[in-house]
Amino acid sequence: MTVYLIRHGETDYNTQKRYQGQQDIPLSAKGRAALHRADFTPALVYVSPLQRARQTAGILFPGVEQLPVEDLKEMNFGSYEGRVYVKMENDPDYLAWVEENAHSDHPDGERKADFCARSCRAFSRVMEDALRRGLDQVVIVAHGGTQMSVMEHFALPHRPYEQWHTGNGCGHMLDAAPWTSEHKLRWLGTVCYADREVAR
Numbered sequence: 001m002t003v004y005l006i007r008h009g010e011t012d013y014n015t016q017k018r019y020q021g022q023q024d025i026p027l028s029a030k031g032r033a034a035l036h037r038a039d040f041t042p043a044l045v046y047v048s049p050l051q052r053a054r055q056t057a058g059i060l061f062p063g064v065e066q067l068p069v070e071d072l073k074e075m076n077f078g079s080y081e082g083r084v085y086v087k088m089e090n091d092p093d094y095l096a097w098v099e100e101n102a103h104s105d106h107p108d109g110e111r112k113a114d115f116c117a118r119s120c121r122a123f124s125r126v127m128e129d130a131l132r133r134g135l136d137q138v139v140i141v142a143h144g145g146t147q148m149s150v151m152e153h154f155a156l157p158h159r160p161y162e163q164w165h166t167g168n169g170c171g172h173m174l175d176a177a178p179w180t181s182e183h184k185l186r187w188l189g190t191v192c193y194a195d196r197e198v199a200r
Contacts, residue, residue: 006171021077071122078109169194
């Protein structure tokens, strides 16, 4: 079984360097145009219910059934959502949160540790469902944070969260052979289904 973890395409919030979190932001016109059909067709695609993920899945895998998984959503950034990073550089609460590497609470949002635990539980449920269905390919289209959480926890070789970052429309391909015995995935490489200019 091969697993594909793919980040959604570019949105206006991405180019404006805003926190998106769980705001339901669509792909931008540029983001849609940059994406291209994947080179394979899975039986189904597991998706975050947010429209940027669903739109991406529809372009990469046209006509393929989408199965929304609520807990694949991005981190809830609370009051930071919609705000531009650089415009908060003098906000003491924001600076304190950055200093804590996102481990402290967001204003009315989600702690990084809780988000990572949620993402990993959702991924485990997806894997169980895929095994029950006898799928050869497990495709998840979600978010950068979701992707990094899952990779940090399950991927071999181990790398810290930030080192698993990919551009919009890109992701990781993994071999699920170690899953049943170790609950781990062997990293095979990156994949990208967006023009290089956007997928940065």
